[in-house]
Amino acid sequence: MDVTGILDEHKSRFKTIQVDRLIPAELDLGLLACFDVNMIDESKLRANQKTRDSYLRELSREGAQLMVNELFSLPTTVDEDSVYATLPKVRTVLPREKPAPKEKPMTRWEKFAKIKNIQNKKKSRVVYDEEQGEWRPRFGFKGVNNDDQKPWLIEVPGNADPYEDQYQARREEKKERIDKNKRRQQRNFEESVATEKGMKPRDMRKRELQQALVLSKGSTASMGKFDEKLAGEPKVKGLKRKFDPLVKNADKEKSNNMEILNRVAKGESKATVLNVRKAQRAINSAKRSKK
Amino acid sequence: MLLKPKAKNARAKRFLVNRDPKIVENSKTALFVRGSTTSQVILDTLKDLYSLRKPDAINFTKKNEIHPFDDETSIEFFARKNDSSLFAVGMHSKKRPHNLILGRTFNYSILDMVELGVEHCTPMQQFKSQACAIGMKPLMIFNGEAFNQNEALVRLKSILLDLFRGEAADKVSLKGLEYVITVTAGPAGANGETGLVFFRTYTTALKKSGTRQPRVELEEMGPSLDLRVRRV
Numbered sequence: 001m002d003v004t005g006i007l008d009e010h011k012s013r014f015k016t017i018q019v020d021r022l023i024p025a026e027l028d029l030g031l032l033a034c035f036d037v038n039m040i041d042e043s044k045l046r047a048n049q050k051t052r053d054s055y056l057r058e059l060s061r062e063g064a065q066l067m068v069n070e071l072f073s074l075p076t077t078v079d080e081d082s083v084y085a086t087l088p089k090v091r092t093v094l095p096r097e098k099p100a101p102k103e104k105p106m107t108r109w110e111k112f113a114k115i116k117n118i119q120n121k122k123k124s125r126v127v128y129d130e131e132q133g134e135w136r137p138r139f140g141f142k143g144v145n146n147d148d149q150k151p152w153l154i155e156v157p158g159n160a161d162p163y164e165d166q167y168q169a170r171r172e173e174k175k176e177r178i179d180k181n182k183r184r185q186q187r188n189f190e191e192s193v194a195t196e197k198g199m200k201p202r203d204m205r206k207r208e209l210q211q212a213l214v215l216s217k218g219s220t221a222s223m224g225k226f227d228e229k230l231a232g233e234p235k236v237k238g239l240k241r242k243f244d245p246l247v248k249n250a251d252k253e254k255s256n257n258m259e260i261l262n263r264v265a266k267g268e269s270k271a272t273v274l275n276v277r278k279a280q281r282a283i284n285s286a287k288r289s290k291k
Numbered sequence: 292m293l294l295k296p297k298a299k300n301a302r303a304k305r306f307l308v309n310r311d312p313k314i315v316e317n318s319k320t321a322l323f324v325r326g327s328t329t330s331q332v333i334l335d336t337l338k339d340l341y342s343l344r345k346p347d348a349i350n351f352t353k354k355n356e357i358h359p360f361d362d363e364t365s366i367e368f369f370a371r372k373n374d375s376s377l378f379a380v381g382m383h384s385k386k387r388p389h390n391l392i393l394g395r396t397f398n399y400s401i402l403d404m405v406e407l408g409v410e411h412c413t414p415m416q417q418f419k420s421q422a423c424a425i426g427m428k429p430l431m432i433f434n435g436e437a438f439n440q441n442e443a444l445v446r447l448k449s450i451l452l453d454l455f456r457g458e459a460a461d462k463v464s465l466k467g468l469e470y471v472i473t474v475t476a477g478p479a480g481a482n483g484e485t486g487l488v489f490f491r492t493y494t495t496a497l498k499k500s501g502t503r504q505p506r507v508e509l510e511e512m513g514p515s516l517d518l519r520v521r522r523v
Binding site (some may be wrong): 031035052053056059071075094095096208 | 396431453477493497
């Protein structure tokens with residue numbers, strides 16, 4: 001049986017899918033891209049628009065054919081009624097949008113849980129409530145956790161004051177729990193800031209207190225010389241108030257007064273008055289924050 | 292925006308967390324802005340590029356005084372406000388007719404940009420073929436060895452790949468390979484000017500070929516641009 005004749009006939013019915021290229025084109029299937037470095041027929045590109053467009057179309061068709069050939073030979077998964085080809089990883093390097101995130105330091109609970117090997121158990125959002133025969137949320141609006149806040153009867157415990165309002169007591173307990181949680185969150189935040197800077201949180205707090213102390217001393221007219229000192233407060237160096245001598249040089253006194261009068265006459269505007277000290281501090285702090 | 296905004300409710304918090312730097316990033320949003328003077332050609336180009344880039348694209352319809360090569364702050368401000376890392380600015384002036392600037396940002400400051408002159412543009416409306424669905428990933432073809440050699444073209448290639456990448460996906464539907472974008476580097480001119488870059492878009496039609504792989508037939512759709520690289 002000579003089948004070759006039938007095969008040839010079958011082949012000739014369809015247009016070929018073969019693409020010949022001198023240099024094989026580089027394909028990055030992860031991006032669905034094809035980089036072809038073959039020589040382009042420059043004369044066709046320089047010609048008029050019609051030949052150019054049809055030449056470009058030929059080139060594109062061949063490039064697309066190459067890619068489609070490769071794509072159809074990738075491993076596939078069938079999902080519903082469409083066939084998906086699993087793409088390989090992207091090979092071309094494209095820049096990120098934002099810098100990679102830094103690792104956050106572990107909180108106190110996370111460290112403890114790691115040591116004791118405590119796993120996080122996922123809890124469901126709703127809980128079945130036997131009394132009401134309904135599914136109620138575990139927390140939040142109409143939540144199960146708030147049931148102890150509004151019962152119709154609260155027994156006075158043995159050791160409590162009989163005139164105390166138990167409802168108020170319950171509300172205050174809840175408030176205290178919330179505040180405790182907030183304080184712990186704040187503490188975690190401060191500790192993470194301190195560890196990121198490389199200091200212990202206690203040292204960080206000490207430094208902040210020092211800065212606040214110096215500021216408060218400088219705010220008083222006598223630079224904090226006569227303030228009540230606490231035990232163990234460190235001595236602050238270099239915080240002095242300068243007084244001009246009682247008998248000044250006449251020229252100097254005249255120039256000082258003229259300066260004041262000129263300022264008043266002209267009116268101080270932001271452009272004319274520059275506080276060099278403040279400007280320098282602003283520049284330094286900007287440099288530090290940029291680092 | 293040196294101060295980090297604080298979230299006052301859960302929705303705001305989710306919004307900010309979405310914009311935070313992540314290990315696996317969101318797909319990049321592109322911003323299309325008009326310069327102080329524009330021409331019909333450049334407006335058509337911007338409109339077509341925007342429709343190719345949807346849904347990850349934002350189109351500004353008002354004109355802005357923007358000159359990215361002279362002053363980066365306005366672009367960086369837009370990028371920060373809209374959380375977009377790709378931008379395209381279109382303007383027209385006598386000195387630089389039909390100017391298109393494509394660029395990228397990293398951490399809200401400009402990473403690189405390429406200025407292109409649109410010499411010839413055929414918008415999507417003029418082609419009678421059917422438009423393809425929004426959000427499809429295109430097949431991209433870069434023809435010409437100049438894309439590996441010429442520094443400006445290497446950058447342009449990288450930016451175009453970013454711009455037309457679509458969503459990052461590890462699977463693609465074989466029926467969903469709807470369009471092809473071809474970029475060809477033309478020859479340099481006789482007097483040493485840089486060559487044109489031909490940008491063409493086609494819809495694919497997969498025909499039977501008797502074997503497992505289909506034959507691809509193309510029909511021109513989408514913008515057809517002839518670009519000349521000006522500045523980088």
